[in-house]
Amino acid sequence: MSRRLQRLALSGTILLAATVLTACAGNPAEPVETVDPVGTWGDVAATGEPSLVLGDDGSLTGTDGCNRLIGTWTAEADTVAFVEVASTRMLCEGVDTWLSTLATGTIEGDTLTVHDESGEEIGTLERASDDAAAPSATPSTAPDADPALFIGTWGTESADTAPGEPFIVIAADGTASGNDGCNGFGNKVWVVEGDTVEFSGGIQTLIGCDDVDQWLGRAASATVDGDTMTFFDESGTEIGALPRTA
Numbered sequence: 001m002s003r004r005l006q007r008l009a010l011s012g013t014i015l016l017a018a019t020v021l022t023a024c025a026g027n028p029a030e031p032v033e034t035v036d037p038v039g040t041w042g043d044v045a046a047t048g049e050p051s052l053v054l055g056d057d058g059s060l061t062g063t064d065g066c067n068r069l070i071g072t073w074t075a076e077a078d079t080v081a082f083v084e085v086a087s088t089r090m091l092c093e094g095v096d097t098w099l100s101t102l103a104t105g106t107i108e109g110d111t112l113t114v115h116d117e118s119g120e121e122i123g124t125l126e127r128a129s130d131d132a133a134a135p136s137a138t139p140s141t142a143p144d145a146d147p148a149l150f151i152g153t154w155g156t157e158s159a160d161t162a163p164g165e166p167f168i169v170i171a172a173d174g175t176a177s178g179n180d181g182c183n184g185f186g187n188k189v190w191v192v193e194g195d196t197v198e199f200s201g202g203i204q205t206l207i208g209c210d211d212v213d214q215w216l217g218r219a220a221s222a223t224v225d226g227d228t229m230t231f232f233d234e235s236g237t238e239i240g241a242l243p244r245t246a
Helices: 005-026
Strands: 039-041 051-054 059-063 068-076 078-089 105-106 111-115 122-131 152-155 167-170 175-179 184-193 194-199 221-223 227-231 238-243
Touching: 051 122, 152 238
Parallel strands: none
Antiparallel strands: 039 051, 039 122, 051 059, 059 068, 068 078, 078 105, 105 111, 111 122, 152 167, 167 175, 175 184, 184 194, 194 221, 221 227, 227 238
């Protein structure tokens, strides 16, 4: 091939390359839309089941079916990162606490697939709501009920200062938690029927404690007289009483 033909061939190659580069530069890849994980994932009312509530302020709350979870989240492209998630340390027999090892998640439709730190898939949660707050129990179910009568702390709320002593905290959101003097419990739902508060559901640790009367763990209902709450088991038998402390 003559030098003139070689120069023409080289010029054509350069022109073709420039044309390809120009075309690529003019059509950049479309950015991946960042997922929106805000809402409730899983059934927050199901005892022993995991769930997450991801707030629009980046907050994270939830449960692994046994322990409470709290932390924050961030999202980039199609990945949700769960940041500095802390949890309580209760032991619950028969509960698979897979959600406690959450690190990241991906969303497809209404399914949140959760991965651990190694990137391994550990489970999925279905979107229950787009709301950034978990639905709470209804604390009152009767027209003449007065939920405020029951809300507060009953007993000594500290296992450190009063080991072996029971207490219960009845919250305004319709849940109750506490300790029977040995085992912690939480996620109990309470409703008021007339002058009686009734408890249901919840999770509890299963530690063995010698010489501790764990009567509060059997409480199914309670009544209030002044600053004293009296508790009853499922048969309606009185099992104990606690003073209001807060």
